[in-house]
Amino acid sequence: MKTSIGQSCTLAITSLIAFGWVASEVAGVTVLNPGFEDVSGQSVFNEFTFGEPAGWDLYDTNNVIPDAGTFVGTLEPNGVDFFNSTAPEGIKVCILFNSGREGEGEYGYEQTLVETLQAYTSYSLSVEVGNIASGTAQNGAFFNLDEFPGYRVELLAGGVVIAQDTNSLAIPEAEFATSVVSTAIGSSHAQLGQSLGIRLVNLNEIPAGYTQGTSPDLEVDFDNITLSATPIPEPSNFMLVPAGPGQVTISWDPDDAGWELQQSDELSPMNWSGSPSGSTNPVVVPAADQVRFYRLIHP
Numbered sequence: 001m002k003t004s005i006g007q008s009c010t011l012a013i014t015s016l017i018a019f020g021w022v023a024s025e026v027a028g029v030t031v032l033n034p035g036f037e038d039v040s041g042q043s044v045f046n047e048f049t050f051g052e053p054a055g056w057d058l059y060d061t062n063n064v065i066p067d068a069g070t071f072v073g074t075l076e077p078n079g080v081d082f083f084n085s086t087a088p089e090g091i092k093v094c095i096l097f098n099s100g101r102e103g104e105g106e107y108g109y110e111q112t113l114v115e116t117l118q119a120y121t122s123y124s125l126s127v128e129v130g131n132i133a134s135g136t137a138q139n140g141a142f143f144n145l146d147e148f149p150g151y152r153v154e155l156l157a158g159g160v161v162i163a164q165d166t167n168s169l170a171i172p173e174a175e176f177a178t179s180v181v182s183t184a185i186g187s188s189h190a191q192l193g194q195s196l197g198i199r200l201v202n203l204n205e206i207p208a209g210y211t212q213g214t215s216p217d218l219e220v221d222f223d224n225i226t227l228s229a230t231p232i233p234e235p236s237n238f239m240l241v242p243a244g245p246g247q248v249t250i251s252w253d254p255d256d257a258g259w260e261l262q263q264s265d266e267l268s269p270m271n272w273s274g275s276p277s278g279s280t281n282p283v284v285v286p287a288a289d290q291v292r293f294y295r296l297i298h299p
């Protein structure tokens with residue numbers, strides 16, 4: 001086949017068939033008890049509750065819990081003691097408190113979600129992480145909560161970590177900061193179709209200069225867990241334009257990042273392989289005395 005605009009149209013239509021979706025809406029993924037306001041099943045003690053928060057399971061491969069000096073549950077910050085503000089969401093935050101098992105390994109909460117990992121979707125997990133400060137509780141007990149044991153936030157699929165934030169934030173004492181964990185899933189992923197999950201971890205690392213016997217109590221707090229899923233939109237303005245004798249220019253909207261060009265010399269069967277130009281946009285390709293089909297793929 002000789003190079004022609006007609007061939008260009010065929011190539012463009014082929015690429016549209018290969019994608020086959022148009023929607024682009026941010027959708028919230030359901031997380032149970034995302035702000036730890038549901039304290040059913042827990043015991044109440046002044047501003048604290050003790051027990052596993054509803055909807056969440058303990059992640060404790062190091063068997064730190066239960067222990068006489070470790071407490072999981074919630075705290076209702078009053079904006080004066082322990083934190084400079086009240087809870088980022090609602091009135092309660094979850095706590096992972098540790099006095100006596102410092103340095104014996106990470107632990108935390110995890111939740112498996114109903115929704116599953118989808119192709120061509122961007123995920124963004126947002127978590128408020130709190131660095132609790134020393135302070136006196138309502139019962140008069142003083143807690144040394146200087147320093148910070150470190151945190152990790154994980155997004156999982158099928159129990160496998162697909163994105164994480166390991167203690168990247170420098171959170172001042174008595175403050176919360178927002179951890180955002182994002183990943184874009186393209187055409188394939190080993191965990192496609194498997195259940196999404198969230199894990200919130202107290203790294204339980206003894207601060208520099210301390211030992212288990214001298215360490216402050218080690219606590220990480222979390223609140224306001226949200227997860228969004230956004231379909232990655234089909235690239236717009238995907239086009240072929242003659243670029244001189246025996247050449248065409250292939251281009252797509254430069255704002256649509258992450259796409260790579262593939263090519264096939266036949267459609268039945270389709271035999272797609274990566275074009276040498278990869279993600280280069282625009283790119284000039286030969287188009288003389290041959291048939292070649294192109295499509296974009298988000299790897």
Ligand code: CA
Pocket residue numbers: 035036037087088089090091092093223224
């Ligand atoms: Ca809350």
